[in-house]
Amino acid sequence: MVNYKELGLVNTRDMFARAIKGGYAIPAFNFNNMEQLQAIIKAAVETKSPVILQVSKGARNYANQTLLRYMAEGAVEYAKELGCEKPEIVLHLDHGDSFELCKSCVDMGFSSVMIDGSHLPYEENVALTKKVVEYAHQYDVTVEGELGVLAGVEDEVSAEHHTYTNPEEVIDFATRTGCDSLAISIGTSHGAYKFKPEQCHVDPATGRLVPPPLAFEVLDAVMEKLPGFPIVLHGSSSVPQEYVDMINQYGGKLEAAIGIPEDELRKAAKSAVCKINIDSDSRLAMTAAVRKVFAEKPAEFDPRKYLGPARDEMEKLYKHKILNVLGSNDKLA
Numbered sequence: 001m002v003n004y005k006e007l008g009l010v011n012t013r014d015m016f017a018r019a020i021k022g023g024y025a026i027p028a029f030n031f032n033n034m035e036q037l038q039a040i041i042k043a044a045v046e047t048k049s050p051v052i053l054q055v056s057k058g059a060r061n062y063a064n065q066t067l068l069r070y071m072a073e074g075a076v077e078y079a080k081e082l083g084c085e086k087p088e089i090v091l092h093l094d095h096g097d098s099f100e101l102c103k104s105c106v107d108m109g110f111s112s113v114m115i116d117g118s119h120l121p122y123e124e125n126v127a128l129t130k131k132v133v134e135y136a137h138q139y140d141v142t143v144e145g146e147l148g149v150l151a152g153v154e155d156e157v158s159a160e161h162h163t164y165t166n167p168e169e170v171i172d173f174a175t176r177t178g179c180d181s182l183a184i185s186i187g188t189s190h191g192a193y194k195f196k197p198e199q200c201h202v203d204p205a206t207g208r209l210v211p212p213p214l215a216f217e218v219l220d221a222v223m224e225k226l227p228g229f230p231i232v233l234h235g236s237s238s239v240p241q242e243y244v245d246m247i248n249q250y251g252g253k254l255e256a257a258i259g260i261p262e263d264e265l266r267k268a269a270k271s272a273v274c275k276i277n278i279d280s281d282s283r284l285a286m287t288a289a290v291r292k293v294f295a296e297k298p299a300e301f302d303p304r305k306y307l308g309p310a311r312d313e314m315e316k317l318y319k320h321k322i323l324n325v326l327g328s329n330d331k332l333a
């Protein structure tokens, strides 16, 4: 049993309370390799932002949970080496799907876990989330629950169509489970294809597809039921057109990739939404940069020569999110 406090990590409690009060959101960036982690930490240190490092089931399968935990511990030391005296770094399990998995993460030093029972019948979601909360809270590990289903694929749970969170359920869910934050469904979804082109309209000024707005009325109703309660948005990548264009220019094939407009995320960040999950945008930045090097320097075979530019591009992206979308810069305690 390793407690996250020994590793220099923090849970989300204080961070979220400050974010709600201050009208900004904490970035929750997924990571599964060293370059992503370096870019996240550099961006967080340089902007003086708290940050949540997220480990998904896919990341655990790819990179090994133990290794990722030690990488997060290393990240705390790296942040200090970069000049941050008191980094605020959370190591969070993204989309935990069982009590056993959440327990194993708590036991090995994660400071926060998500138990995603959103695909279960309501009472089963309540029971599972409550069980995880009871275990995690013994070690002061914070827990994120989820109500409502996002369209697309949530790990192995495939949801063809989303079901918005029912605001009538949130008080009962939060009270009975004791969860520390709640992920809700208001029209975001995972991946780079969040909307079908036929759902969008063309912006006459840019010629780009504009998706339908998020269901802010659902968010407002949730906030009315649970004033001051930390809300989480998954599936919040914006799918920057510049990366899609770059990928396609250098031999890729991404058709009609559409994300969440940044102005909608800016609006959400000012509300009780205090954690915004971003993974796909970092994948796009990395892929675009690697493809560019491969296309322009076909003789290159030193991984540092293409992973280095990929790391730089991700750092730029993370800083942009912190400074221009979430507003979490200069918010270290």
Ligand code: G3H
Pocket: 030, 056, 057, 058, 059, 094, 095, 154, 155, 190, 191, 279, 280
């Ligand atoms: O929730 C989805 C995240 O983007 C993680 O995806 O399971 O492919 O690592 P992944």
Ligand code: 13P
Pocket: 030, 094, 095, 189, 190, 191, 192, 233, 234, 235, 236, 237, 238, 277, 278, 279, 280, 281
């Ligand atoms: P994106 O696919 O929009 O980046 O969402 C990531 C996410 O929600 C991780 O849990």
Ligand code: ZN
Pocket: 094, 095, 190, 234, 235, 277
């Ligand atoms: Zn998610």
